[in-house]
Amino acid sequence: MYMSPFTSRRITYQTLGEQLRALRTSEGLSVSDVSAAIRVRQEYIAALEAGHYTVLPSGIYIRNFLKEYATFLGVSWKRVITLYEKEMRAFAQHIEKGKYFAKQGPSLRAVVVPKLLRIGLLSTLMFVVFLYIGFSVYTTFAPPRLIVSEPFDNLIVQDHVLHVIGSTDSASQVMINGQSVPVQASGGFEQRVSLHDGLNTIVITAQNKHSRTRTVSRQVVVEPSS
Structure with a gap:
């Protein structure tokens, strides 16, 4: 067995691997130097110093190493x-603790993500509901x-009969100069209006089921031919 000429000293670092690495480097030794001296594979020495105990062999071999x-x-x-056995016990307890929490239920992330999804879906649903309510209120109070596509305003004609053509909401009623006009299912309407010589004012009014109204006026001048 190779005996080192170095004097005995106490180990003062936090982990066993860190302590051994510090002692080795303080003597100017590389991993390959130690491997050649004690006839142990370099990867085992590196794993021990890094604290990767799962890579190391077990039983009598690790004790001899x-x-x-x-x-x-x-x-x-x-x-x-x-120190090695103490750290191995702590490592084993850490592994068992991890298994324990794995059995207890989903991780924090697994709990938080579905919760965020539920909050997002609830927010979207509330937005849709408020949008629907707002639209309903608008349609209730809006005229x-x-x-009115025909006639144009300030139109000059020679005939005493004119067609008024337009469209409105299908559920609305239309009146032209105070006279009710039939409205098609599509909302379209058309009505013949009698005119007199000179300036004529045509008043078209639409009223919905909530009694909201909208009015459009057209002025038409009749200039009979001489």
């Missing part, structure tokens, strides 16, 4: 093995649509 490494660095191999 730790004993050789500690002796080579000039530290108490019993203390090194004790009906009324478009």
Whole structure:
């Protein structure tokens, strides 16, 4: 067995791997130097110093490995093995604790994400409801649509009969100069209106079921031919 000439010293770092690495580097030794001296694979030395204990062999092999490494660095191999076993117990408890919480239910993220989705869906539903209510209020208090396509305003004609053509909401009533006019299912209407010589004012009014009205006026001048 190779015996290191270095004097014995106490390990003062936080983890076993950090302590061993600090001792090795303080002596100017590389991982390959240690591997060649104690005949242990370099990846095992690197894993031990990094705290990757799951990579290391188990049983008597790891104990011999730790004993050789500690002796080579000039530290108490019993203390090194004790620290290793202590850290392994802590590691095992950490694994068991993780399994325990996994059995208890979904993670925080698994709980929060569906909750956010529910909040988003509820917000969208509330927006749609308010939009519908707003539209209903608007249609209740807004006057009906009324478009008069014929005649044009300030029209000059020679005939004493004129066709008034337009459209409104299908459920609305239309009156032309105070006379009720039939409205088609599509909302369209057409009515003949008698005119007199000179200026004629045609008043078209649409009224919906909520008694809201909209009025359009057209002025037509009749200039009979001489």
